[in-house]
Amino acid sequence: xxxxxxxxxxxxxxxxxxxxxxxxxxxxxxxxxxxxxxxxxxxxxxxxxxxxxxxxxxxxxxxxxxxxxxxxxxxxxxxxxxxxxxxx
Numbered sequence: 001x002x003x004x005x006x007x008x009x010x011x012x013x014x015x016x017x018x019x020x021x022x023x024x025x026x027x028x029x030x031x032x033x034x035x036x037x038x039x040x041x042x043x044x045x046x047x048x049x050x051x052x053x054x055x056x057x058x059x060x061x062x063x064x065x066x067x068x069x070x071x072x073x074x075x076x077x078x079x080x081x082x083x084x085x086x087x088x
Contacts, residue, residue, distance in 0.1 A: 001025060007073030018066065020073045029074070036063040 003021040006029075012018075018033040036044070041063055045055040057063055 003030060006075070007070065009067060010069060018070055020070060022075060027075075031064060031066060033064040033066050033070070036065050040065060 002024040004024050006020040006022055008020075009018040018031070020032075021030040022028070023030060041057070044057075044063055048055050
């Protein structure tokens, strides 16, 4: 795995800083950020996602809160085509 640094939370202190990297082999994003608090987790469960999927977070996953100003570091496809599983 070869990671490429994409960005860090602007004007951040020396530690505990949201950071984004990209795996150059797969294109996957690796994100360090703040863990979602219990209220956010509950709201995620209340809203749900794709019908039929559990709202429980498996032990091998977590929910993070990515600050809005970190979106500038997310890579964009050449053509802004919607992708992913939005449930629609």
